[in-house]
Each structure stands twice: as structure tokens, then as C-alpha cells.
Amino acid sequence: MALDFLTGCFGWRPTKLSRASEKHTRGWIWALKLVLVIPCAIAAFGARDSYLRVQRHPELSQEPYNENVRLSLLLTYIGGIAIFPWLFISSALLLQWQGPWILLYGLVDFGLAITLAVGVGLQAEFLPGSFKGCNFPKVEGWQVAPGQKSMFALAAELDGNSTAKGVCKGMVSAWTLAVSTLFFQMLVAYVGIFFDEREWSILNPMRPVVWLIVALIGPPIIIHDRLFPKIRLTFSYLKKTFFRMQFTRDVKIEQPPQFKPPYEFFQVSNPKLMDVLIIEHVLLNIVDYMHYEDVVNFSLVSRAVREAVFPPGDLVHRVPKLKERCCEAATKKGCLYCNKRICFWCKAQRFLPGLPGRRHVTTCQPYCRKCYYHHFARHPRGYKKPCKCRITDRSHEFQDMCRACASKDPVQMQTIRHKRYQQEARDIGYGRRVLNGEAVKVFCGCCKGELKSGIRWWVCGKCKGECRDAIHPPYVGKRRDRDVESGENEDEKTEEAKEPWWRKWSAL
Ligand SMILES: [Zn+2]
Ligand SMILES: [Zn+2]
Ligand SMILES: [Zn+2]
Ligand SMILES: [Zn+2]
Ligand SMILES: [Zn+2]
Ligand SMILES: [Zn+2]
Structure with a gap:
């Protein structure tokens, strides 16, 4: 034609x-x-x-x-x-x-x-x-x-x-x-x-009909698909930038004063027994039939026993071994409050309000800007409303803990625990999650891509809605190793202080 x-x-x-x-x-x-x-x-x-x-x-x-x-x-x-x-x-x-x-x-x-x-x-x-x-x-x-x-x-x-x-x-x-x-x-x-x-x-x-349809529904689609998401993203940016000012410092974690047994008054009455305990595999065999808490109590019997069970020079290697051997393997886990090993047989249970921080630390995922834009700012099909899980966060539940924690004041204990969750959430924001005592890098929860510094969004793992809880850092600055940098003078610090706080926590 x-x-x-x-x-x-x-x-x-x-x-x-x-x-x-x-x-x-x-x-x-x-x-x-x-x-x-x-x-x-x-x-x-x-x-x-x-x-x-x-x-x-x-x-x-x-x-x-x-x-x-x-x-x-x-x-x-x-x-x-x-x-x-x-x-x-x-x-x-x-x-x-x-x-x-x-x-x-x-x-x-x-x-x-x-x-x-x-x-x-x-x-x-x-x-x-x-x-x-x-x-x-x-x-x-x-x-x-x-x-x-x-x-x-x-x-x-x-x-x-x-x-x-x-x-x-x-x-x-x-x-x-x-x-x-x-x-x-x-x-x-x-x-x-x-x-x-x-x-x-x-x-x-059909051409004019198509033009007409485009002219009629085009602008609303552009507004809904391009303009609104940009506005939402900008709004989110502004809000997070504002909250960034209030959320810059690390959480102060007060270490509970450590119990110091009065070793001075103990006397080694049976040096022979000590000689036996010093041999590691003998000790570990004994521990096999004990619960971790019993091991701790056992170590308090005397300074000599303590040094045999928890040798100060070899703590890093000894504690994991003890943790591995004691308590019933199938039901072994950490105490919710102090992370000491507990198992079905030695745990204590208390009916306490839930800990809100736990959900944020274990299930909430960071999202990069691109993924947040595509899955939330655009309000795509199946888009989830912002997370409201906090309503159920504080409901009472049975919590497993060690017997020592079970005897403490629950309010104070939970406050301290929450501070630790806050610090943990912050560390995750900075790209480090602690899994089984080891730090693993955190990636975008959606595209699994590297997370750059800047505004960060969080998605609840429970309801898949956006988590806007203040526990998550809204802004993550340039990656830095905060644990080393926080001191004025590095040389003055002890080896222990240089270690990340969670190492001490996970070594308990
Ligand atoms: Zn046990
Ligand atoms: Zn405990
Ligand atoms: Zn969260
Ligand atoms: Zn994505
Ligand atoms: Zn949720
Ligand atoms: Zn992403």
C-alpha cells in the first residue's frame, strides 16, 4: 500500500x-x-x-x-x-x-x-x-x-x-x-x-481511541507511578535525616558488676584434685555430665578450681569447649538475658513481658534505597502497610533463662537487655550482625546487594511492612570500626577494651 x-x-x-x-x-x-x-x-x-x-x-x-x-x-x-x-x-x-x-x-x-x-x-x-x-x-x-x-x-x-x-x-x-x-x-x-x-x-x-485512553489515564498513572513514590521517598529521607540528629551516639551499656568470690580466704585443701582438673580432657569429661551453671558454681568453690576450669590465659579457647560439652546438646541454648548456656534440664522459666528489641534484631532487614523505592515508595501490588507488630511486642510470654537471671529484678534486667538490643540493632545498621559469636556482614534484605552509607530503611520480617521503629539507625555514616575508634588514645586502652562488646557477651 x-x-x-x-x-x-x-x-x-x-x-x-x-x-x-x-x-x-x-x-x-x-x-x-x-x-x-x-x-x-x-x-x-x-x-x-x-x-x-x-x-x-x-x-x-x-x-x-x-x-x-x-x-x-x-x-x-x-x-x-x-x-x-x-x-x-x-x-x-x-x-x-x-x-x-x-x-x-x-x-x-x-x-x-x-x-x-x-x-x-x-x-x-x-x-x-x-x-x-x-x-x-x-x-x-x-x-x-x-x-x-x-x-x-x-x-x-x-x-x-x-x-x-x-x-x-x-x-x-x-x-x-x-x-x-x-x-x-x-x-x-x-x-x-x-x-x-x-x-x-x-x-x-483505533489510533485516536488509544490516544484518548492514554490522555485520560496517562497523567494519573504518571502521578501515581512516578510522582507519588518520589514524594514518599523524599518525605522518608527528610524524616530520617531529622531523626539522624537525635540518633548519633552509641548506647551506653553498663556492665553488671562481676561477682568476685573471696578467693583470699580459700585454701587449696586437695592439691591432688587440682592436678587432675588441670588436665583438660579429664575436666571436659567431668563437665560432660554437668550443666553450665553447675560448672560456673563449681568454679567458685576455690580460686584454684576457678583457675583450673577457667584459666585466665586460655579463656578464649576454654569457654567454647566448656560450652560445647556441658548441658544437654539437643536443648542447649543461650540464656535470653546473659547468654550463659542453658538446657531443658537446667533452665528456669518466667512469665515476663516480651522484649521488643528481639524482633528488630532477629527479623528486621535493612533495605537499600532502590529496593525501598520499588517495594514500598511505589506502593506496588501487594505492598504492605508500615509494620504494627509493636502492639504485640510487650505481651507476656514464657522466657527461658538461667537460674541466676531468674532471681534478678525483671524490670532492671529487661532494661539492660534492651540497651544491648539497641546496640545490636545499631551494629546491624552498620553492617555487622553477630551470628553464633561471629560477626557476619549484613546485606540488603531484598536484592542482597552491598549496603552503602546513607539513609537506611528497615522491613519487618514478621509482617513484611516497613519497620519505622527508632531502634534502627535511620542514617548510616561511612563505614568505620567504632569499637576501635571510640577511645581518645588507643595506646592507653587495654586489650579487653579493644575487643567488640559482643565478644565479651558471647563468651559468657
Ligand atoms: Zn543444662
Ligand atoms: Zn542468664
Ligand atoms: Zn524493626
Ligand atoms: Zn528489591
Ligand atoms: Zn511487623
Ligand atoms: Zn536492595
Whole structure:
């Protein structure tokens, strides 16, 4: 087919639509033209009558009446009188020449429609919208100052043989028919211009429909998909930047004073036993049948026993071994409050309020900016509302702990534990999570990518909503090893102080 540029040029190509049928196009044109014949003829002759009247009496188109009366009637008359024969001519031509010729007929139809449209539009300025406006006495004073004769009244007077109401009704009915003619003429022009049956053609019949849909739903989609997420992200940024000011320092963790048994008063009464205990595998065999707490208590018997069980020089290696050997292997775990080994047989249980920090440290995941944008700021399908799990965080539950912790004041104990959770959450924010006593790097919970410094978002592992709890650092600065840097002078610090706090915690 000719007119190849319609399917795209200079590398640009319109989107693909379904293939149309030229046969249908022709069918529609003929059908619409058939519908047009009668209203078009009546409208044309109605406009002609009115036009000739104004022609005879030019004062009808002068002050105080609308100056466009004559022009509008002329255009309607020309439009109607041209459309009428063209209906038959174009129908005959369509029989003979098709394809791109349909576009030409469509353009002619469009030109005629424009002519008619201007005439009809101008008439609307001085005609009442319906026959109601032609009723007495409204019609006598239509669009003139009180006391003046309306255009219809003057026309009736000049004609001599009609009333103002009659003139008005005649003009309004001709105008109504011209409007319906215009409507069908526009449809004919549409079908003619968008004639191309090719899928990629810019003149595919469905093209304007697609444009219309895009124009109608495009802006809301752009706003919903692009603008709102950006606003949400910016808002989140601002909020987190603001809270960053309040959340810059590390949590102060007070180490509970360590119990110091009065070794000075102990005497080694059985040095032979000590000699045996010093041998590690013998000690570990004994420990096999003990609970960790018993081992700790056992070590308190005397300084010598303590040094045999927990040799100060070898604590790093001895403690894990003891932890591994004592207590029942299947049910062994750390005390919730002090992390000492406990098992089913040696644990104590208390009914206490839950610890909110635990959920944030164990299940909440950091999200990078990109993932937060895609999974939360955009409100995608299945998007979860911000986390509300805190409601159930403090509900009472049975907690397993060592017997020593079970005898402590629960409020104080929980406060200390929460501070440790805060520090842990902070460390996770800085990219370090402690798993089984070893630090592992933290990655984005979604894309598993490296987390850069900057604003950080958190997602609850329980409900998958965004976690906005203050326990999570909203902002993470440049990666730094806080544990080493925090002191003024490194040389003054002891080896122990240089160690990360969690090492001490996990070594208990
Ligand atoms: Zn045990
Ligand atoms: Zn404990
Ligand atoms: Zn959280
Ligand atoms: Zn993602
Ligand atoms: Zn949640
Ligand atoms: Zn990510």
C-alpha cells in the first residue's frame, strides 16, 4: 500500500494495534452517508431560508443584534449545501477508487465538517438552546434590553406573515438538524481519515481511541507511578535525616558488676584434685555430665578450681569447649538475658513481658534505597502497610533463662537487655550482625546487594511492612570500626577494651 510514511519514519514507529479492515471502513462511510441525506437536506434548506431573510433585511445582523447572524447562517448554508451532493459523489467515488483515496475523501469531509461547525457554533451565540426559549414572552425580549424588539420579533414584523415564535422555532429546528448533521459528518470524516488497516499505521482506526485512553489515564498513572513514590521517598529521607540528629551516639551499656568470690580466704585443701582438673580432657569429661551453671558454681568453690576450669590465659579457647560439652546438646541454648548456656534440664522459666528489641534484631532487614523505592515508595501490588507488630511486642510470654537471671529484678534486667538490643540493632545498621559469636556482614534484605552509607530503611520480617521503629539507625555514616575508634588514645586502652562488646557477651 502507498503512504508508507504513515507506519513510521526516521526510525520512529507508532505502537502496534490490531489490524483493521478497509471493507468495514467503506461500509461505515456508506452507512453514515445514508443516515446524513435527510437531516443534511433539511438543515441546508432551513439555513438557506434564514440566510435569505437576513440578506433581505441586513438590519437583522446589526446592532443591537449579533453581528455574526448573517455569516453563521451563510456558513451553515454552504456547509449543508456542499455536503448534500458530496454525499452521493463521494459514495460513487468510493466504489471506484479505494485505498489511500479514502483519506482524500475523509479530508474533504473534514473540511466540510469544519465549515458547518463554525456556522453552527456561531449560531449558538444568538439562538436559544431549545424550543422553550421560543415561547412567549421570552422570545420577544431575547438578548435585547427591555423595551427593545428581539431579532425574532423584528424578523416576523419584516416578513409580515409570521410570528416571532414561528421564526424562532424554524431557526432552532434548522440549527438542531445542522448539529446532528455535523455529528454524523464528523464521524464520516473520522472513518475516512483513519482509514488505514495496517497495524502500525498512525491512521489506524483505533489510533485516536488509544490516544484518548492514554490522555485520560496517562497523567494519573504518571502521578501515581512516578510522582507519588518520589514524594514518599523524599518525605522518608527528610524524616530520617531529622531523626539522624537525635540518633548519633552509641548506647551506653553498663556492665553488671562481676561477682568476685573471696578467693583470699580459700585454701587449696586437695592439691591432688587440682592436678587432675588441670588436665583438660579429664575436666571436659567431668563437665560432660554437668550443666553450665553447675560448672560456673563449681568454679567458685576455690580460686584454684576457678583457675583450673577457667584459666585466665586460655579463656578464649576454654569457654567454647566448656560450652560445647556441658548441658544437654539437643536443648542447649543461650540464656535470653546473659547468654550463659542453658538446657531443658537446667533452665528456669518466667512469665515476663516480651522484649521488643528481639524482633528488630532477629527479623528486621535493612533495605537499600532502590529496593525501598520499588517495594514500598511505589506502593506496588501487594505492598504492605508500615509494620504494627509493636502492639504485640510487650505481651507476656514464657522466657527461658538461667537460674541466676531468674532471681534478678525483671524490670532492671529487661532494661539492660534492651540497651544491648539497641546496640545490636545499631551494629546491624552498620553492617555487622553477630551470628553464633561471629560477626557476619549484613546485606540488603531484598536484592542482597552491598549496603552503602546513607539513609537506611528497615522491613519487618514478621509482617513484611516497613519497620519505622527508632531502634534502627535511620542514617548510616561511612563505614568505620567504632569499637576501635571510640577511645581518645588507643595506646592507653587495654586489650579487653579493644575487643567488640559482643565478644565479651558471647563468651559468657
Ligand atoms: Zn543444662
Ligand atoms: Zn542468664
Ligand atoms: Zn524493626
Ligand atoms: Zn528489591
Ligand atoms: Zn511487623
Ligand atoms: Zn536492595
